[in-house]
Amino acid sequence: MNKMLLAFVATVTALACAMPSPAVAKPFNNGDLFVGRAIRPDTTDQFFDFGMKFSIAPVKAIIKSVVKKQMNEYAAQNPEAAAMQEYVQYADTQQMRDLANSGQLDAFKQALKDEMTKNGAQLSAEQTAMIDGMDEAKLKTMADMIDIVNEEDDTLTFALEPWVAVNFKYLRIKANVAIAGFSNDKIDMPSMQLGNLGLELSTGASHGEMGMAFGWTVGVRGYAPTGTEDANLLALSNITAAPRFFHEYATVSPFAVIGMDFSFLQWSVHGEFVNMMAVRQGDTKVNDMAYVQAGTGVLVYMKWAGLSLELDGLFNVKDADAMGGTWLLTSGVRTYLGPANIGVGVQIPLAQPGSDDAYFAMGGVATGSPAAFNFMLDAKMRF
Numbered sequence: 317m318n319k320m321l322l323a324f325v326a327t328v329t330a331l332a333c334a335m336p337s338p339a340v341a342k343p344f345n346n347g348d349l350f351v352g353r354a355i356r357p358d359t360t361d362q363f364f365d366f367g368m369k370f371s372i373a374p375v376k377a378i379i380k381s382v383v384k385k386q387m388n389e390y391a392a393q394n395p396e397a398a399a400m401q402e403y404v405q406y407a408d409t410q411q412m413r414d415l416a417n418s419g420q421l422d423a424f425k426q427a428l429k430d431e432m433t434k435n436g437a438q439l440s441a442e443q444t445a446m447i448d449g450m451d452e453a454k455l456k457t458m459a460d461m462i463d464i465v466n467e468e469d470d471t472l473t474f475a476l477e478p479w480v481a482v483n484f485k486y487l488r489i490k491a492n493v494a495i496a497g498f499s500n501d502k503i504d505m506p507s508m509q510l511g512n513l514g515l516e517l518s519t520g521a522s523h524g525e526m527g528m529a530f531g532w533t534v535g536v537r538g539y540a541p542t543g544t545e546d547a548n549l550l551a552l553s554n555i556t557a558a559p560r561f562f563h564e565y566a567t568v569s570p571f572a573v574i575g576m577d578f579s580f581l582q583w584s585v586h587g588e589f590v591n592m593m594a595v596r597q598g599d600t601k602v603n604d605m606a607y608v609q610a611g612t613g614v615l616v617y618m619k620w621a622g623l624s625l626e627l628d629g630l631f632n633v634k635d636a637d638a639m640g641g642t643w644l645l646t647s648g649v650r651t652y653l654g655p656a657n658i659g660v661g662v663q664i665p666l667a668q669p670g671s672d673d674a675y676f677a678m679g680g681v682a683t684g685s686p687a688a689f690n691f692m693l694d695a696k697m698r699f
Contacts, residue, residue, distance in 0.1 A: 341361055342357070342358035342360060342361050342522065342526075343355075343358075343522045343524065343525070343526055343529035343531060343577040344356075344357055344358075344522055344529070344531050344575065344577050344582065345357055345358070345361045345362070346615075346617060346622060346650070346652055346657070347575070347577070347584070347615060348650065348657065348659070348694070348696075349584075349613045349615065349624055349626055349646075350624065350626060350646050350648050350659065350661040350663070350692050350694060351556050351611065351613075351626050351628050351644065351646050352573075352584065352586050352611045352612070352613040352626050352628060353533065353571060353584070353586040353588070354533075354573070354575075354584065355520060355522065355531035355532070355533050355573055355574075355575045355577075355582075355584060356483070356488050356518055356519065356521075356531075356533040357483065358522065359483045359484060359485055361698075362483050362698045362699070363482070363483050363699060364482055364483070364698070364699045365480075365481050365483070365696055365698035365699065366478075366479065366481070366696065366697060367478075367479060367657075367694065367695055367697065368476065368477065368478050368479070368694075368695055368696075369475070369476070369477040369479070369692070369693070369694050370474065370475065370476055370477075370692070370693040371475045371553075371554055371557075371690050371691065371692045371693070372472070372473070372474040372475075372690070373472075373473055373474075373554065373687035373688075373689060373690045373691065374471070374472050374473070374687060374688070412424070412455055413455075415455065416452040416453075416455040417452070421450070421451070421452060424455070425448065425450060428447055429444070429447060471498050471499070471549065472498065472499045473496070473497065473549055473550050473553050473687075474496075474497045474498070475494060475495065475496055475497070475511075475550050475553070475554070475557065475560075475561075476494075476495040476497065477492055477493070477494050477495070477511075477560070478492065478493060478495075479492035479493075480492075486519055487517065487518070487519055488517070488518045488519070488535075489515075489517055490514075490515070490516040490518075491513075491514065491515050491516075492513075492514045492516075493510070493511065493512075493513050493514065493542075494510075494511025494514070494543070494547070494550075494557070494560035494561055495508060495509070495510060495511055496509040496510075496511050496543075496546070496547040496549060496550040496561055497509070498546070498549055498550075507546065509543070509544045509546045509547040509549075510542060510543055510544050510547060511542075511543045511547045511550070511560050511561045511563075512539040512540055512541060512542050512543045512547075512559065512560050512561065512562070512563065512567075513540045513542045514538065514539045514540075514560065515537070515538050516535060516536070516537040516538075517535055517536055517537075518533055518534065518535025518536075518571075519533070519534060519535065520532050520533030520534060520535075520573070522577070524577075526577070526579050527577075527578060527579040528577075528578065528579075529576070529577040530575075530576055530577075531573075531574070531575050531576075531577065531584075532572070532573065532574050532575075533572070533573040534570075534571070534572045534573075535571055535572075536568065536569065536570045536571070537567075537568075537569045537571065537588075538566070538567060538568050538569070539559045539560060539565075539566065539567040540566060541562075541563055541564065541565060541566050541595050541596060542563070543560075543561055543562070543563030544563060545563060547562075547563055548561060548562060548563060548564075549561075552638065552639075552686050553686065553687045553690065554687070554690045555630065555639055555642050555644070555665075555686055556609060556628060556630070556644065558592075558639065559590060559592060562592065563596065564594055564595065564597070565592040565593060565594055565595065565602075565605070566592075566593050567590060567591065567592045567593070568591050568593070569588050569589060569590045569591065570588070570589055571586065571587065571588035571589075572586065572587055572588075573585070579617070580616065580617055580618070581614065581615070581616055581617065582614070582615040583612070583613070583614050583615075584612065584613050585610075585611075585612045586610065586611055586612075586613075587608065587609070587610040588608070588609045588610070589606070589608055589633075590605075590606065590607050590608070590609060591604075591606045592604065592605040592606065592636075603635045604634065604635065605634060605635045605636040605639075606633040606634040606635075606636060607630050607631060607632050607633050607634075607636040607639050607640055608630070608631045608633060609628060609629070609630050609631075610628070610629055610631070611626060611627055611629060612626070612627055613625065613626040613627075614626075619652075620651060620652055620653070621649060621650060621651050621652065622649070622650045622652070623647075623648075623649055623650075624646075624647065624648050624649075624650070624661070625646075625647050626644075626645070626646040626647070627643070627644070627645055627646075628646070629642065629643045629644075630642040630643075637669060638669065639669075640669060641667060641668070641669035642667065642668055642669065643665070643666040643667040644663055644664070644666065645663070645664055645665075645666050646661055646664075647661060647662060648660055648661025648662065648692065649661075650694075655697050655698050655699055656695070656696075656697055657694075657695070657696045657697075658693075658694070658695045659692075659693070659694040659695070660691075660692070660693055660694075661691075661692040661693075661694070662689060662690070662691055662692070663689065663690040663692060664688070664689050664690075665686055665688070668686055
């Protein structure tokens, strides 16, 4: 029996010695942040990973498809109004009521004709007849209708972003698609809208060992204009995610990140030049936009969990007034359970430019306003 026991122990010992030692994690292994970019992990720690990002926020927004539907229904019931629909839906309704009450209706009719002609419209006989036949009651009714369909309502917005990444020795490739969702009293059920498809290429390296390592990452991210019209509602809810949802734009964004890993604490600084190129025209002319997003993040890392704090700022470069001057603070907690990584975070704006009206009128693009807060959930599996 003793010989058999000794033989068994010897066999187990030999097998244990023959097995490879568990790999020691490289620096920046668990460096994910909620908004800011992280240093590219070593391929021995993360070769393949996939996950889902989710955020939810209440905003004030005009649901453009609903506005158009209600305008079309009104025009169908009033055929003579259909010819005028394009020109009156964004009219100053208070001015319309004042004119109806002032006895200056003829002056309004002539001003409307002049405005339409100036904008390139060729007035038809039906359009001219409708304008000439407008009385005070019709003008007030039209103003009421415009106010009803253009009223900005509280809309509960949520974003889903499934993604997948492969991390080769010198190149990491990541693909994602944004999905916008919203619920509003004017809609019978929550609506889902497709956002823009994204692709990211990056490279980088770390230097040093756990406890004192320096890392860097450079790359470029692009978004194709695949989104649907109402996806714009989420473009400013989390303003750093705007390129994911503006369906009028194709986006190319080079970026860079540097950071330090002190084992229990990771610190990084990132910068990104966001170049949004207008490829679709909506109701009005849409211009190219460009801005810089820069920020810093600190991650306190424990064995099974991590606490993060991030500060991000946006700086206008070209026609991005609704974004420049924005500062955001994001805090969160993550758990590390084997290959699973689950995080919960909250984002609040510290500073925002302009007024709410400036966001709705942004280059003729229908969008919501920045949210007072964003609740974020981030889950991924890594191998």
